[in-house]
Amino acid sequence: MALRTISAKSAAALDQELMSTGAFSIDQLMELAGLSVSQAVFKLQPLTAGKRILIACGPGNNGGDGLVAARHLFHYGYHPTIYYPKQPRNELYQRLRKQLEDLRVPFTDDFHTAIKSTDHVVDAIFGFSFSGEVREPFPKVIEALRETEVPVLAVDAPSSWGVDEGPPAEGPGKGFMPQALISLTAPKPLVKWFKGRHFLGGRFLSPEMAEKYGLDVPEYEGLDQVVEVEVEGQKL
Template identity: 50%
Template sequence: MLIHRVFGSALVLRLATIGFKGVIASGENQFHNKINKMNYLTQSAAVALDQELFNEYKFSIDQLMELAGLSVATAVARVFPSSTHKSALIICGPGNNGGDGLVAARHMTLFGYNVGVYYPKRTPNSLYQNLLLQCERFGVNIVETLPPPEELKNQYQVLVDALFGFSFKPPVREALKPALDALINAGLPVCSVDIPSGWDVEQGPDSEKSLKPDLLISLSAPKLCAKPEILKNAKHYLGGRFLPPSIIEKYKLKLPAYPDQSQVVEL
């Protein structure tokens, strides 16, 4: 009886181990299958898709910006929740990416964060002015002077990179270099909106000194620089749940399904 019990236990343990490894292997296969089924937009395709949303489907820019910003705030909260990363600084550029950041700032205050916004080159457009006003009315701290990178850790626990989007072409303008330097050198987790700032939209980082985000939130569809072999050691979420089925078909997009009513899906 004792021998039977010993060998029986060993057999159960062996079967359990095999089963556990099988579950891991199955999970890994599902992950790789999902990644392999993804496709990625070139810079020109991303621009064309955006224009179609505006011109053919009559989305307004503020409509898409609101949905994108909500997606950004939701993804940040999934990975760096306010319970562990209470204070966030959002660094905004002058384009649509910066507008997404301003919207995300408002939503993140509602999610329980203490939010600051650094917006060094402001767009003289009523949409952006209104978004900034809304941030102020929601209690977002508008940072006029950016502290040195080494001092940011004393005030913030996570950074949101809303500096440059998929229309970016180098070089970085002098007025925005301190903002990019802060993202690179602060030693804080960085969450990039759509494209890590300073990256080539298709090739990715141009040097070891480029920004290395901890989280990327792709909007509409991932761009080429978001391929796993380029976007290393970073969480990756897709947001912007607003693409019409005909756009998905036209651009032959293979995207994972959003779960239930969620605005984001992890890739």
């Protein structure tokens, strides 16, 4: 079954509705998203293929998803390292960092050195709400993601891509095509341009909410919080 996409505007409205009439807290949604990301990493990068996971986190919710994923990955037996150069003072993000510090998960300021000694990278810099110019220090980071031969999993959107317009025609993200993408809750229109493995995470939508936003809910297997999918209009 090919899945339909949801625009950035509708995705933002859906998030707000989940946190109002849906009765979810932002903590819950971030925990579910990060858990999904960690399971996608587990499918893409088995422990036997290398345990070192570098997670690049941005200052917003996408970065928070990456922090949650790191905690789960640690407990699976991986060795995550966090690149988190712009850390908000929001209490939620501070708590997520503290949880990782208590596990002695290392944080690095040197992304370019860290990417040379890792087995897999999670791009959790910018999500579906990104627009405008890529600001420092992220241009060089996105260029490194584009150039590396290490597999990259992008969270909800390859960083610097337009959610409705796809890959940029210029700038640090030009030519950036990660090996895998995990769409959270529902695929965004950018997946039409994506050519790697594509996962969906977000096994919590009610049938009523899915129907209201015109979303397809695929069959998840067993305990899995992710499922590999194709998308309507996507060329595989």
